Amino acid sequence: MTKPILSGSTDEGSARRRQILEIAAQLFAKKGYRGTSMRDIGEQAGVLGGSLYHHIKSKDALFVELHNAALDGAEEQIAKAVGAQSDPWAKLTAACATLLDIQLAPDSLTTPMMNDFREVPDDVRKQLIARRDRFEGLFRSLVEELSLPPHIDRSVYRNLLLVQLNGMADWYRPGRLTPGEMAAQIVAVFRHE
Template identity: 70%
Template structure:
């Protein structure tokens, strides 16, 4: 996951230090989850003592939200790039599915845990995460809107079933047999089943 620091008023050394802290925090959150990671853990791992950490980070909640949003920004960028290389609607959907699966199934991914760790965060944090996730899913809403689906098929149900399969892939995919691209092709075939024959 690429961490961007848009605080241009901060000296370069401060910006670089903050980016390093964000990278360390992202790895800790990915490994230990929201609840299992404390500001003290982050400070110790980053070599920043006590109150000095709060010079760079306002709070654990704000930090988690920032990292979650950065994870979705990166995922959205990769999905948009993959889909934009295809012209046909089904090919665009399959490319987007493959890009999301590559993120979800990467064992070293920081993005996937940040995207999926909603269970243990406080309600105010969860609200911010859900709002950003809903904006992220607009990408798939647009892709599904352009598919030649039968008029009686509810596109919202279709999209949610598709995203449920993609987002839970790490729970049911066994590594080694099929690549993320192969799995995306299979999922796209299942979701296209019988549509062309009416």
């Protein structure tokens, strides 16, 4: 069962909207932006055409809302994990482990939502990139705190780290190492240990 990515009040209209959003998120994760239509969402949710637009403004707005909600949830979890640490390297490890826990969960909606930028219209892509850049600010701050050799460009360092973390879902298989152990390995490599 997929964990809800949106929360809010519990009145009937809000509950119905959240249900529609969860169904839409699952469809986008499974079929991609282009492969998911408003009709698909309505059919899965048991909502007829016009009624769906009572809950959802447009496919584009829906995708942006779901993408942002996924990042908001991830950002909150990472900030909490980082806040429990004091050492800069422990903070980075906690951030990496939390991000991998989120992305590598079997029911993760975050990775599919983050990797669908090529299929969306340009105006939607700009919104998604702006929100992703704000999310990556967490890692920018963490990298700034690290004791790195002066010749290391922190922007390149951060981007290489994020590419590694974001690409993990393509090749990671559960078994030998947990996501937390993988995060520790990645940080050890980036720390040159």
